[in-house]
Every structure is written in structure tokens, then in C-alpha cells.
Amino acid sequence: MDLTNPESSQVIYDVPIFFKVYKNGLIERYRKHDFAPPSNNSVTGVRSKDIVIVPENNVTVRLYLPKITQNDQKFPLLVYFHGGGFVIESAFSTYYDSYLHSVAAETNVIAVSIEYRLAPEHKIPACYDDSWAVMKWVSQGSEPWLKSYADFSRVFLSGK
Structure with missing residues (x-):
């Protein structure tokens, strides 16, 4: 960002602790x-892997598979929405990777953690649309x- 240009450096929205939006469209996150x-x-x-669900919007999930102790073992399924408003x-x-590794290990669930598009670059309902695409x-x-190890009769939604 060129701070010598008054147009570039003008803040049009400042949402403390989250982000600033500049007149030129630049978004600066505080964290x-x-x-x-x-x-x-x-x-x-616990093993984890990433899978792209909607390539054009970069909607991705991280799957967490707990330790398998039996060939036909089925685990409850947890769909997780990360925090951050x-x-x-x-x-x-x-933070979330470590948390979900421990959740999968301690509760013996397969976890699906959703990486959705963030506002303000992507206006609401983008995050909801992305999450719905993952649910489908x-x-x-x-x-x-999921096909081999998920028990689809025990599906839970969570987030924080």
C-alpha cells in the first residue's frame, strides 16, 4: 500500500480487533x-488431510481420522466450523489444527473442519454458502x- 497517496491510506471501515478496510479496497487484519x-x-x-471441495471459491476441508484399531471400525462424524466471527x-x-487433533483422539470421531471464505472480502452469505457446500x-x-470409517447415523455439528 502506498501510504504517500492519501486516497490509498484513507480508512473507510475500522472494526477494532478484526480489520480495517481502506478506500482503495485493501483489507488489513489486526491478527x-x-x-x-x-x-x-x-x-x-490421528491423521489429517486437506481436500478442496469447491475449487473456484477455494472451499477446503481438513479431515481428521482417529487411530484405527479394528478393520470395520466406524466413528461418529463431527463437522466443525472454526471461530472468528x-x-x-x-x-x-x-490453534484449530491442534484442537481438532486432540478432539479426534480423545473422543474417537472423524472431524471435518471447514475452511470457508472470510468477510469482508467475501460478503455474507459466502461463509454460509461454503459451509452448506461442505455439508452437501x-x-x-x-x-x-468418510466412506470407510464414518457412521452417518451419528453426525454432529460444532464450532467455537
């Missing part, structure tokens, strides 16, 4: 999140981990 890659946790046995955070931040994708049950 930046880090990125945790999907992993295989050797301590808990639809304007900050990510399903891929170390989950209900199809075609992803191999």
Missing part, C-alpha cells in the same frame, strides 16, 4: 493466523475416509 500443514500425529495416531482465523491455523459434500459420503 494474522499461521498455517499448520496436515499431518500424521505419532503420539495420538466469519472475519478472522482459519481451519488450518495451528459430506452427505454424499464418497470421500474414502
Whole structure:
């Protein structure tokens, strides 16, 4: 951003603790999140992987599969919506990744964590549309981990 240009540096919205929007369209978030890659946790046995659901909107999920102890084992399914008021955070931040690894390990659930588009770049209802697209994708049950290990009679929604 060119701060010497008064047009560029003019703030039109300031939402304290979340973001500023400048007249030129630039959005500056007060808090930046880090990125945790999907992993295989050797301590808990939980594996995770990322899957793109809607490529044109970059709607992605991170799946968490708890340790498998039996060949025909089925786990309850948890669909998780990360916090941040639809304007900050990510399903891929170390905070949520660590949290969902522990939830999957301690409660023996398959977790699906949704990475949806954030406001204000993407106006509401984008986050809801993205989440609904993931819910429809989950209900199809075609992803191999879901197909093999999810108990679709025990589906839970959660977030914080």
C-alpha cells in the first residue's frame, strides 16, 4: 500500500480487533493466523488431510481420522466450523489444527473442519454458502475416509 497517496491510506471501515478496510479496497487484519500443514500425529495416531471441495471459491476441508484399531471400525462424524466471527482465523491455523487433533483422539470421531471464505472480502452469505457446500459434500459420503470409517447415523455439528 502506498501510504504517500492519501486516497490509498484513507480508512473507510475500522472494526477494532478484526480489520480495517481502506478506500482503495485493501483489507488489513489486526491478527494474522499461521498455517499448520496436515499431518500424521505419532503420539495420538490421528491423521489429517486437506481436500478442496469447491475449487473456484477455494472451499477446503481438513479431515481428521482417529487411530484405527479394528478393520470395520466406524466413528461418529463431527463437522466443525472454526471461530472468528466469519472475519478472522482459519481451519488450518495451528490453534484449530491442534484442537481438532486432540478432539479426534480423545473422543474417537472423524472431524471435518471447514475452511470457508472470510468477510469482508467475501460478503455474507459466502461463509454460509461454503459451509452448506461442505455439508452437501459430506452427505454424499464418497470421500474414502468418510466412506470407510464414518457412521452417518451419528453426525454432529460444532464450532467455537
